[in-house]
Amino acid sequence: MERFLVPRKPPTTRAETADNPPPKEKRKKTVSRQYHESYLSYGFSWTGDVNHPQPECVVCREKLANANMVPSKLKRHLETKHPFHVQRNLAYFKRARDLNQRQQDR
Numbered sequence: 001m002e003r004f005l006v007p008r009k010p011p012t013t014r015a016e017t018a019d020n021p022p023p024k025e026k027r028k029k030t031v032s033r034q035y036h037e038s039y040l041s042y043g044f045s046w047t048g049d050v051n052h053p054q055p056e057c058v059v060c061r062e063k064l065a066n067a068n069m070v071p072s073k074l075k076r077h078l079e080t081k082h083p084f085h086v087q088r089n090l091a092y093f094k095r096a097r098d099l100n101q102r103q104q105d106r
């Protein structure tokens with residue numbers, strides 16, 4: 001009776017077999033997202049490694065994961081955490097970023 005209760009093993013995927021390497025598309029997931037200057041309009045600068053930048057909020061200086069380096073996630077942070085700053089223009093965020101950098105250099 002017990003052997004009927006043993007859960008079925010998931011089917012072996014192609015990636016798991018040694019003589020069948022995973023297709024190249026699957027490896028793309030590990031590619032780190034790059035910062036784009038336009039993200040500053042969402043209130044985000046970047047920090048960390050050039051090849052693996054982390055988005056950093058210029059308002060609260062919170063660092064997000066590299067996976068969040070997309071306009072929709074950055075915008076969501078701004079809208080949910082800093083609704084007051086949504087109306088701010090790019091010049092404001094530039095000033096805030098420069099101010100943060102100057103403080104870091106000290």
Ligand SMILES: [Zn+2]
Nearest residue numbers: 057059060081
């Ligand atoms: Zn923030």
